[in-house]
Amino acid sequence: MRRPKITEWRIIAQTAWLLVLSSALLGVPYFSSGPWTKNIFWPNLSTRFLIYNPTTSFLYQIQSRLSSGWESYYVTIVIPLVIFILLVIVLGRVWCGWLCPMGFLQDILLRIRKRLGIPYSEVSPKAVLVLNQTGYVILFLISFISFAVGVTFLGMNNFFSRAELPFEMVAPPRPITIFLQQVLGWESWDAAIPLPGLIIALAIIALSFKVRHFWCRICPAGAMMSLLNRKALVSIEKDGTKCTKCRVCLRACPMDIEEIYEEKELDNVTNPTCIHCYRCVELCPENGCLSVKFLNKTLTMSKYPYSRNVKGVVK
Ligand code: SF4
Ligand code: SF4
Ligand code: SF4
Structure with a gap:
């Protein structure tokens, strides 16, 4: 199912x-x-x-x-x-x-x-x-x-x-x-x-x-x-080594947050203006590149638990 x-x-x-x-x-x-x-x-x-x-x-x-x-x-x-x-x-x-x-x-x-x-x-x-x-x-x-x-x-x-x-x-x-x-x-x-x-x-x-x-x-x-968003226990983390710079996350982000796409080294890429919709995580095509964490426990990650064909999804 x-x-x-x-x-x-x-x-x-x-x-x-x-x-x-x-x-x-x-x-x-x-x-x-x-x-x-x-x-x-x-x-x-x-x-x-x-x-x-x-x-x-x-x-x-x-x-x-x-x-x-x-x-x-x-x-x-x-x-x-x-x-x-x-x-x-x-x-x-x-x-x-x-x-x-x-x-x-x-x-x-x-x-x-x-x-x-x-x-x-x-x-x-x-x-x-x-x-x-x-x-x-x-x-x-x-x-x-x-x-x-x-x-x-x-x-x-x-x-x-x-x-x-x-x-x-x-x-x-x-x-x-x-x-x-x-x-x-x-x-x-x-x-x-x-x-x-x-x-x-x-x-x-x-x-x-x-x-x-x-x-x-x-x-x-x-x-x-926004003042405390980056310090929250729930965060979006990025494994920069897996990022192919495809820009899907940036195009999917309703708040136009560049950081999620730009950031290369920092693990926590939660921007103060991020509304935690996780569209970026949902649509990133690279397995495990973006993940949602709570107290370092992974709640979900890109391409997991389902893989997605992003073609035509981001408009
Ligand atoms: S969607 Fe994933 S692979 Fe593509 S630029 Fe964003 S983080 Fe990198
Ligand atoms: S969770 Fe939503 S608002 Fe935050 S960076 Fe990802 S797409 Fe943008
Ligand atoms: S979702 Fe939008 S309108 Fe609602 S509190 Fe957050 S920023 Fe304000």
Whole structure:
């Protein structure tokens, strides 16, 4: 019997997680309010806008707590932050490649693009860098404005309310999530979708047809995880002696990461922006050239446990 490919496992995981996120609608109570789980915030933005959201978005919580002002409330950021750091140290950005609904949406857009035969634009290393730095800028602005609203610095509280911080208005997951809920009949068509967010969401969707995973390149949650991604216990390793420089990994990588192709000597080739989709490992034609490791234990490697004909797969 043919074994499932990595991509198929990812689709199963992404779909299952989407069902978990909708679990409250299926009668499962909120698990984000339990005594043990209330401090575990997931690093995506979408769940904040799900009706009966069973989990809480990390970025939303950071904004919300920073904008609450001084006093003991700031202390409550510490526990979720420590949990978040531990999760990223163990799993890196596995969240992005395997669970995040926004990542899943971009995977779907990528497939639609391929079906339509629209070629993607390769992003130059310089542009990749600029886009990645943009994620950090957005992250800084989110944190700074939320903080300034909380301590009434520069009169920011006159411009923004805690309920509608700027990122809440412009982040694309909000209109996308609300729209999907409206289509599914879970949300009234009267529900407000902020116009700036709607315009940005449409622009991101359109751009995704040319630049693969466009939003993930500037996503502030992704930027936060990038800081520890290379140090995570899960990593991609390369045996440079087996590499034939065929460029398949580079063409397959939705984040245009050069390092996976370029790197010759280093074992660990996990780039900070790597979303751990393992497309490179799945499609590399050289046996054992690329592998996914967890604490030095090999989880899977290129051309194992199945061999693949990559011709025509990477578009
Ligand atoms: S980088 Fe992409 S996949 Fe990762 S949290 Fe952001 S939107 Fe989700
Ligand atoms: S796909 Fe494998 S063999 Fe080809 S360039 Fe990448 S690492 Fe080297
Ligand atoms: S380097 Fe490999 S695992 Fe990382 S994003 Fe690119 S294709 Fe996915």
